[in-house]
Structure formats: structure tokens, C-alpha cells
Amino acid sequence: MPKASSAAAAPALQLDEVRRLFSGSCGRVTALAGVTLGFGSGTFTAVVGPAGSGKSTLLRCAAGTDRPDSGRVALDGIALADRSEQELTLLRRGRIGLLTDAGRAQHGLTAYQNVALARRVAGYGADPQRVEAVLRRLGLHEVRHRRTSELPDGQRHSVSVAQVLAGRPATILADEPTGSLDAPSAHRTLALLRGYVHAARRTVVLATHDPVAASYADRVVFLRHGAVEGEMHRPTAAAIAERLTACS
Known part of the structure; x- marks a missing residue:
């Protein structure tokens, strides 16, 4: 490995x-x-x-x-x-x-909106391609337009991971x-x-x-x-x- x-x-x-x-x-x-x-x-x-x-x-x-x-x-x-x-x-x-x-995902937002918001808070533009790329790498691309509250616990947590990575700390x-x-x-x-x-x-x-x-x-x-x-x-x-x- x-x-x-x-x-x-x-x-x-x-x-x-x-x-x-x-x-x-x-x-x-x-x-x-x-x-x-x-x-x-x-x-x-x-x-x-x-x-x-x-x-x-x-x-x-x-x-x-x-x-x-x-x-x-x-x-x-x-x-x-x-x-x-x-x-x-x-x-x-x-x-x-x-x-x-x-x-830390906000349940009222979609997976895509959560990640885009994290980029804006971190001072980056909500670049659609970058947001899509992070979601795809975490297996969230197919559910990106679903509200986080509608996702299973595992996918909901993956949205939080995507938020952190999108902020590029x-x-x-x-x-x-x-x-x-x-x-x-x-x-x-x-x-x-x-x-x-x-x-x-x-x-x-x-x-x-x-x-x-x-x-x-x-x-x-x-x-x-x-x-x-x-x-x-x-x-x-x-x-x-x-x-x-x-x-x-």
C-alpha cells in the first residue's frame, strides 16, 4: 500500500x-x-x-x-x-x-450546495468543476442534488468530508x-x-x-x-x- x-x-x-x-x-x-x-x-x-x-x-x-x-x-x-x-x-x-x-453538513442544503458553500467560506469561488470533482471522488456524484437530510448516514458523513477537502486547508x-x-x-x-x-x-x-x-x-x-x-x-x-x- x-x-x-x-x-x-x-x-x-x-x-x-x-x-x-x-x-x-x-x-x-x-x-x-x-x-x-x-x-x-x-x-x-x-x-x-x-x-x-x-x-x-x-x-x-x-x-x-x-x-x-x-x-x-x-x-x-x-x-x-x-x-x-x-x-x-x-x-x-x-x-x-x-x-x-x-x-458538519447542513441538512437543508443539497450535497452540491454544502460543498460549494464550504469553498466560498474558505475564500475560494464555488467553481462547479472543482465541486463536482470532490463529490465524484467520494462517490457522491449521483446524489449531489439531493438534500443531505435525505441521504443515509454514511453518505451524509461523506458530504462533510467533501466540505473539508473542498476548503483546501x-x-x-x-x-x-x-x-x-x-x-x-x-x-x-x-x-x-x-x-x-x-x-x-x-x-x-x-x-x-x-x-x-x-x-x-x-x-x-x-x-x-x-x-x-x-x-x-x-x-x-x-x-x-x-x-x-x-x-x-
Whole structure:
């Protein structure tokens, strides 16, 4: 299986000693325990761990939608802690694509309208050919003029994937993006993310507990109890599963 390029590059996204604590019924809970990670341009990294390991918190801090209690997060060298909420919103609009299992498609719009709108919000014209191309690559061309609310869950989620890709962000942060997809749709989504990294020199960070999904990445970082517990490069799904079992 061909992989995306992992050539050395200056980090597009950098986390230094990031800590995040939450208050729980049993006191303070550590979600991130001083995580330091860098993600270069043209790299596809999977952050893997069981539920509660801190994967989603890491992505939220990386996107600036959650602020760490200490440490530094920088996007293209810009420290997020120095920015207001309005500045962070503008920064995310052009540079970060957020992809979750819940999706973000507007149900009152057609698949085509959702993707065209995402391009306009990102500052690109709603180029019909580009919109059609993204929909076709995700197997949505035949349903492009149907409202998203009329589509099955898998196709509805694929519309959200198409929206993110159409916006051409420099960095995609994907939180369990294939959780509700069948195997063919999941493969198509992950292959597109990998191709996006390779063709456009973009950065993808995928948070997942699924060894098969993680095997599409060039680099797999293992997270447990909010701390990094090692990494693997170009691993198989079996090797990832074995490592997860050993760490559980």
C-alpha cells in the first residue's frame, strides 16, 4: 500500500509541553500530561489510544477550540495563546479543516450546495468543476442534488468530508472520522486524506482507536493517560493492534 510522503519539514503544527486538566467528580483529571509533538507539512500522522487517552483533547487544543492550562501550541509558527477568539476563528478558517464523525453538513442544503458553500467560506469561488470533482471522488456524484437530510448516514458523513477537502486547508484535524462509515466508505475517505497529504503537501492528524484506520498514516503516535508512549513509522494494522494490546 503506497504511503504519503513523510519528508522532513518544519512543523506546520507544534505542541510543546501541553497540559490540560479537567474537574471531575473525583477531583482534577489530567487529559494531557505535558505532550510535545510536531507535525510537518506533507505528513500524515495517526494519534492512537483507547477512550480517555486524550486524543480528542489534543486535537481541540491543536485547533485552538480548547486552551491548554500550560504549554504552547503554534500553527505555522503562530502561537495560538496570543490570539483572541475572533483571531483564532479567522486563523482556523483558512488553515485548519476540522473533521469529526458527527460531520458538519447542513441538512437543508443539497450535497452540491454544502460543498460549494464550504469553498466560498474558505475564500475560494464555488467553481462547479472543482465541486463536482470532490463529490465524484467520494462517490457522491449521483446524489449531489439531493438534500443531505435525505441521504443515509454514511453518505451524509461523506458530504462533510467533501466540505473539508473542498476548503483546501493546510492542516486537517480528523477525530474518529470513519466511525460511522462502512468499510468501503472508510477506505475511500482515508485514501483521499492520504492522497491529499501527498499531492498538496498538506498536514493531516488523525485521532483514532482503530488500527486499520491508523495504518493509512506514515507515523503512528501512541497516547495513554494523556501522555505519549512511543511511536511507529509505516506500521501495519496488525502491528498497531499488538502495540495497543500491550499498552492496555
